[in-house]
Each structure stands twice: as structure tokens, then as C-alpha cells.
Amino acid sequence: xxxxxxxxxxxxxxxxxSVEVDGHDPSMLISMxxxxxxxxxxxxxxxxxxxxxxxxxxxxxxxxIGPSGSGKSTLMNLIGCLDTPTQGQYWLxxxxxxxxxxxxxxxxxxxxxxxxxxxxxxxxxxxxxHNVELPLIYGGVSSxxxxxxxxxxxKAVDLADRVTHKPNELSGGQRQRVAIARALVxxxxxxxxxxxxxxxxxxxxxxxxxLFERLHxxxxxxxxxxxxxxxxxxxxxxxxxxxxxxxxxxxIK
Amino acid sequence: MIxxxxxxxxxxxxxxxLRANKLRTAxxxxxxxxxxxxxxxxxxxxxxxxxxxxQTFSSQxxxxxxxxxxxxxxxxxxxxxxxxxxxxMTHEDAEAIARLCxxxxxxxxxxxxxxxxxxxDQKAENVRIRGVDPVTMFDIDGVSVNVGRIWTESEGAAGxxxxxxxxxxxxxxxxxxxxxxxxxQEIRIDGRPYLVLGVLExxxxxxxxxxxxxxxxxxxxxxxAYGGRRSLVTFVQVPAAEQLEAAQxxxxxxxxxxxxxxxxxxxEGFSLETQDVFLNLYGSAxxxxxxxxxxVAAISLVVGGIVVMNIMLVSVxxxxxxxxxxxxxxxxxxxxxxxxxxxxxxxxxxxxxIGVGTGFxxxxxxxxxxxxxxxxxxxxxxxxxxxxSIVGIVSGLWPAWRAAKLDPIEALRAE
Numbered sequence: 001x002x003x004x005x006x007x008x009x010x011x012x013x014x015x016x017x018s019v020e021v022d023g024h025d026p027s028m029l030i031s032m033x034x035x036x037x038x039x040x041x042x043x044x045x046x047x048x049x050x051x052x053x054x055x056x057x058x059x060x061x062x063x064x065i066g067p068s069g070s071g072k073s074t075l076m077n078l079i080g081c082l083d084t085p086t087q088g089q090y091w092l093x094x095x096x097x098x099x100x101x102x103x104x105x106x107x108x109x110x111x112x113x114x115x116x117x118x119x120x121x122x123x124x125x126x127x128x129x130h131n132v133e134l135p136l137i138y139g140g141v142s143s144x145x146x147x148x149x150x151x152x153x154x155k156a157v158d159l160a161d162r163v164t165h166k167p168n169e170l171s172g173g174q175r176q177r178v179a180i181a182r183a184l185v186x187x188x189x190x191x192x193x194x195x196x197x198x199x200x201x202x203x204x205x206x207x208x209x210x211l212f213e214r215l216h217x218x219x220x221x222x223x224x225x226x227x228x229x230x231x232x233x234x235x236x237x238x239x240x241x242x243x244x245x246x247x248x249x250x251x252i253k
Numbered sequence: 254m255i256x257x258x259x260x261x262x263x264x265x266x267x268x269x270x271l272r273a274n275k276l277r278t279a280x281x282x283x284x285x286x287x288x289x290x291x292x293x294x295x296x297x298x299x300x301x302x303x304x305x306x307x308q309t310f311s312s313q314x315x316x317x318x319x320x321x322x323x324x325x326x327x328x329x330x331x332x333x334x335x336x337x338x339x340x341x342m343t344h345e346d347a348e349a350i351a352r353l354c355x356x357x358x359x360x361x362x363x364x365x366x367x368x369x370x371x372x373x374d375q376k377a378e379n380v381r382i383r384g385v386d387p388v389t390m391f392d393i394d395g396v397s398v399n400v401g402r403i404w405t406e407s408e409g410a411a412g413x414x415x416x417x418x419x420x421x422x423x424x425x426x427x428x429x430x431x432x433x434x435x436x437x438q439e440i441r442i443d444g445r446p447y448l449v450l451g452v453l454e455x456x457x458x459x460x461x462x463x464x465x466x467x468x469x470x471x472x473x474x475x476x477x478a479y480g481g482r483r484s485l486v487t488f489v490q491v492p493a494a495e496q497l498e499a500a501q502x503x504x505x506x507x508x509x510x511x512x513x514x515x516x517x518x519x520x521e522g523f524s525l526e527t528q529d530v531f532l533n534l535y536g537s538a539x540x541x542x543x544x545x546x547x548x549v550a551a552i553s554l555v556v557g558g559i560v561v562m563n564i565m566l567v568s569v570x571x572x573x574x575x576x577x578x579x580x581x582x583x584x585x586x587x588x589x590x591x592x593x594x595x596x597x598x599x600x601x602x603x604x605x606x607i608g609v610g611t612g613f614x615x616x617x618x619x620x621x622x623x624x625x626x627x628x629x630x631x632x633x634x635x636x637x638x639x640x641x642s643i644v645g646i647v648s649g650l651w652p653a654w655r656a657a658k659l660d661p662i663e664a665l666r667a668e
Contacts, residue, residue: 077662080581082581082661082662082665083662102585102586103585103586103587106580106583106584106585106586106588107583107585109580109581109582109583110582110583111583115581115582117665121574121577121578121581121665122578123575123578125269125270125273134262134579134582135582135583137258137259137262138259138579138582138583138584138585138588139583140258141258142258143258146258182582186583
């Protein structure tokens with residue numbers, strides 16, 4: 001390492017940004033190194049992921065695409081810190097989350113990850129405002145601040161006039177926007193969307209994808225997991241997963 | 254650390270889900286309500302009775318004891334037969350005690366009859382006619398004259414037809430006339446006319462029996478009206494409770510001599526008793542009631558707790574998806590655990606609070622019917638809600654733990 005720094009000129013060092021510390025690149029928001037996920041099915045070990053490595057810098061708009069059974073859901077669960085890898089290292093925002101326990105992961109999910117689900121996953125009995133406040137409650141934000149932040153988040157998704165509505169009083173697109181507001185309210189490092197348009201008609205789907213584009217232009221890091229190519233094509237980079245491995249990782253914009 | 258905000262959130266969720274399932278909540282509450290109601294009602298009633306009993310017996314206090322042919326409480330037929338073979342307690346026995354017992358302060362005799370008392374066209378039934386001698390029996394009984402006077406010793410000894418009436422007579426015979434208007438009036442007992450000399454201070458009632466429904470007459474008059482063969486009761490009062498034992502020893506010796514018995518005899522031939530007899534009987538009766546109540550309450554609380562546990566398990570299963578959502582957005586195990594524990598405690602505490610209310614209500618109705626003071630104790634209310642909350646924690650713990658350790662991925666997949 002010391003020899004390397006002697007031979008590489010400062011200019012080259014700036015261009016070649018992939019300087020590894022502790023086996024990952026600290027300038028990256030997400031760094032996955034040789035990730036394995038193995039499930040035990042009876043006596044047989046099934047490798048959902050074998051040896052996946054990639055980096056995602058801050059502010060990227062990325063799609064992870066693959067057919068069902070490819071391992072993309074497993075990968076999404078790992079990125080979202082809902083699960084830990086069987087083997088390999090995962091750094092999120094400088095923290096090694098691959099060896100965290102349940103409660104530490106809950107804390108990371110609360111602070112670093114904003115989830116958007118295919119079926120919205122809002123609490124049916126709670127108002128839009130309360131749904132958006134929920135991450136802040138678990139984050140320990142004071143109630144007055146919570147209200148303000150949740151209202152701001154709903155305003156950011158153009159739902160300022162639907163604050164007191166419950167999910168069953170909202171359209172599918174509006175529900176998904178409440179879910180996006182909930183995902184963003186804590187200012188997480190990543191917005192992680194799992195088939196975000198899967199339950200929406202094509203017109204509403206486009207609205208939601210436009211919203212993602214806008215959020216990306218405002219500086220958010222967005223990861224969309226999908227099996228639909230036209231959704232994936234809205235991203236700037238596409239990682240294709242097949243049989244538990246990265247098949248392709250290409251920049252398209 | 255569990256944050257206040259997440260506790261409040263848990264409480265909000267709990268009340269919302271209880272409201273959403275009203276019938277289920279109501280059924281869940283039944284066991285808890287029954288248990289707490291039983292405890293609160295019984296504790297409140299017995300406290301009220303305790304106060305009445307304490308007031309009643311402290312008026313005579315522990316300085317008075319009685320010597321009689323039969324004890325106040327006869328426990329069996331054999332005892333009844335045995336006591337009936339005894340010699341009657343007579344005026345002479347009382348005089349001997351008064352003369353020989355140096356530790357005794359006041360000695361008096363009393364005999365009772367239940368009669369109908371009439372004045373003009375009014376009549377009062379089931380009135381206690383109490384023949385007493387000497388007039389210090391008023392002091393031993395702890396009663397005093399409110400209006401008018403007690404008879405003099407010479408009037409009493411002469412066996413004149415005079416009386417001092419209890420305040421119930423004003424209401425029942427004189428249509429609530431002022432007490433002084435009754436002085437000098439003539440009432441009739443069993444056809445015999447009696448001149449009213451005085452009216453007693455009210456004493457109130459115990460267990461629904463008025464202690465003011467009484468007419469005092471001199472014992473010699475009583476003897477003339479009802480015959481002298483009836484056994485009487487000798488009352489002895491000592492100046493202070495410390496002298497009680499010494500006086501009782503002396504009286505026993507005097508009576509053993511008069512009955513030709515000893516302490517070792519198969520039957521001493523008389524009964525010497527203090528108010529403790531009543532207090533002991535009362536104490537054992539109430540402690541039995543307590544034991545039964547605690548049993549009933551424990552069973553209903555255990556059943557209630559099992560019902561709560563069952564409902565909470567159903568609730569956890571129904572809300573698996575919700576738990577998944579909460580975990581995904583950052584709820585930790587203890588947040589979920591707290592949420593379901595608070596839900597269980599909320600149900601049982603509401604049940605406990607309702608139970609406290611119905612318990613006090615029941616006690617109120619019973620106290621009004623029997624006639625004793627209602628003592629609403631904050632401590633028993635706190636206890637009622639506290640115990641039911643503990644039931645909530647105990648029965649909510651397992652369902653809450655199951656919810657807390659759900660895998661978020663699995664839980665999100667649930668429908």
C-alpha cells in the first residue's frame with residue numbers, strides 16, 4: 001500500500017477513486033463484497049446469491065432487474081437490511097451492516113433505508129400523516145417536529161391536502177405517494193423500491209416513475225428492484241441478476 | 254431504552270384495535286371484571302361492617318362483661334340441653350357479685366322482652382323492652398338521656414310504671430313530635446300504661462337493626478309485668494380494661510361458690526362473656542368470606558388472563574403484516590413487545606377499572622339495603638386496577654414475545 005502511494009501520482013489518485021480501506025471503498029454509499037446467501041432446504045443447501053459484489057455511489061438512480069427466482073428479492077432484502085448475508089461484507093454509508101444483530105439492523109433501517117413496497121404496506125387504520133410519522137416515532141423524534149416533518153414529506157409528494165385521509169380513502173397512486181413520503185421522511189441514505197408500480201395502472205405508474213426521477217434530481221439515491229424492463233430503463237444504471245449472480249452491470253444514462 | 258413516543262404510539266394502536274373489535278374486547282373483559290368486582294365489593298362491604306362493628310362495641314368497650322345462664326351464642330343442640338339444665342341467673346346472684354367483687358365498678362342486671370308498644374291509635378311492633386336495675390345500667394349500656402330524665406332509684410325500686418323511650422318511638426308512635434312533647438305522655442305495653450320520663454340519645458343501627466327501637470323500664474316493674482322467673486343477665490363494668498381479668502376472676506370465684514362448682518367441673522353452671530365473643534365470631538365469619546372471595550377472584554382472574562392471552566395470540570396472528578411493516582421501518586423487538594404488552598395491559602386495566610366501578614356500585618346497593626356506612630377506599634381501587642394490569646402483563650408476555658421475534662421478511666409476506 002505504501003509502495004503504491006509512492007508510485008501513483010496525485011492526479012491519477014483523483015481519477016482512480018476506487019481506493020479500498022478495510023476491503024471496501026469508503027467513498028461509496030453502498031459497497032457489497034462477495035455476498036453469499038444460502039438457505040438450507042432440508043438437507044440441500046440452496047445458494048440464492050453467490051459471490052455478488054458491487055458499489056453504488058451517493059446520488060445514483062439504479063435498477064436491479066431479474067426474473068423471479070433470480071435472487072433479486074434476496075438481494076433487495078440484504079440491501080434493505082431486512083436480512084444479513086451468509087457470507088461476505090456489506091457496507092452501508094460507512095457502516096458494516098453484515099454482522100449486525102436484529103436491533104442494530106432495525107436502527108439502520110430506520111435511519112438509512114426508506115422502503116417503498118409493491119402493495120404500499122400502509123397501516124390501514126392510520127391517517128396518511130400518522131403513517132408518514134411512523135418512522136419518526138421509532139426514530140425518537142419529538143411530536144411537534146414529527147408533525148412538521150411528516151407534513152413536509154407529504155407536501156413533497158403533492159399530498160398536502162390528503163393529510164387526514166386514511167389509506168382506503170385514497171387512490172392507488174396516492175397510497176404509493178404516501179408510502180414514498182413515509183420512506184423519505186427520515187432523510188434516509190437510500191430509497192429502496194420493490195416493484196413500486198406492480199399494483200398500479202400504466203398511467204399512475206408513469207406518475208410514480210416521474211416522481212422518482214424528480215426525487216433523484218433532488219439528490220436522493222434511488223434503488224428500484226423490478227422485473228419490468230420499461231421501469232428499469234428509467235434508471236441511470238441497471239444491474240441484471242440471474243441465478244444468484246450479477247449477469248450485467250451497465251450504465252445506460 | 255423505550256421511548257415515550259413509542260409507548261404513546263403503542264397505547265394509540267391498542268385503543269384503536271380495541272375499539273375496532275368491540276365485541277371481542279367486551280368478551281375478553283368479562284373474566285377480569287367479575288374477578289375485580291368480587292374483590293372490590295367484598296372488601297368495601299367488609300370494611301363498612303368492620304367500622305360499624307368497631308363503633309358498636311367500643312360504645313360498651315372492653316370494660317364490660319356479662320354473667321348469664323346461657324352464653325350469647327349456642328353452637329349445638331347438646332349445648333342447648335346442657336345450658337338449660339343450669340340454674341337461672343337471679344337478682345340474688347347479681348347482689349352477691351355487687352357485694353363481694355371488689356374489682357367490679359358497676360354491677361347491674363337486665364332482662365329483655367320483645368313487645369308491641371301503643372300510643373293513642375299508633376303502634377310500634379317488635380320493640381325491645383329492657384328492664385334494668387340499678388340506673389347505672391344506662392351507663393353500662395352506654396346510653397344517655399337526651400330530653401327528660403331517668404327514674405330515681407326509689408321510683409325504680411317501687412316498681413312504678415315509668416319508662417325512658419328510644420328515639421325510634423318518636424317516629425313510630427308520636428309521628429315525629431318533638432321529644433319534649435312526649436314527656437309525661439302515657440304509652441301502653443301489653444295493655445299496661447307507662448309514663449314517659451325521658452327520651453334517649455340516638456345510637457343508630459347495626460346491620461339494619463335499629464338500636465334506638467327500645468323502651469327502658471325499671472327491673473322491678475319488668476318483674477311485675479313479665480314475672481320474675483325469667484333468667485336475667487348480670488352486667489359488670491370495670492373502670493379500665495386492665496382490671497377486667499381481676500374482676501372476672503373474682504366473679505368466677507363468687508359464682509363457683511354459689512353454684513357449688515369449680516373451674517374443673519364438667520359445667521361451671523354459668524357463662525361469663527365479654528364482647529369478644531361477638532368480635533371473634535364476626536372475625537372468623539369475615540375471614541371466611543375473604544378466603545372465598547379471594548378464591549373466586551383468583552379463578553376469574555386466571556380465566557380472564559387465559560382469555561386475554563388467547564385474544565392477544567389471535568391479534569398477533571391477524572396483525573403479522575402490520576408487525577412486518579413496523580419492523581421494516583425501524584421498530585425494534587422491544588418496540589413491538591411493548592406495543593402488544595401495552596395492548597394487553599390496556600384491556601385488563603380497563604376491565605379492572607370497570608370492575609372497581611361495578612364493585613363499588615354493588616357495595617353501595619348492599620350497604621344501602623343492610624344499612625352500614627360505605628367506605629370507598631382508594632387503596633382497593635388502586636389494587637383492583639393494579640392486579641388486573643399484572644394479569645395483563647403476565648398473559649400478554651408470551652403473545653408479545655411471539656410478535657417481537659417475528660422475522661420482518663416473513664411478516665411482510667403475510668396477508
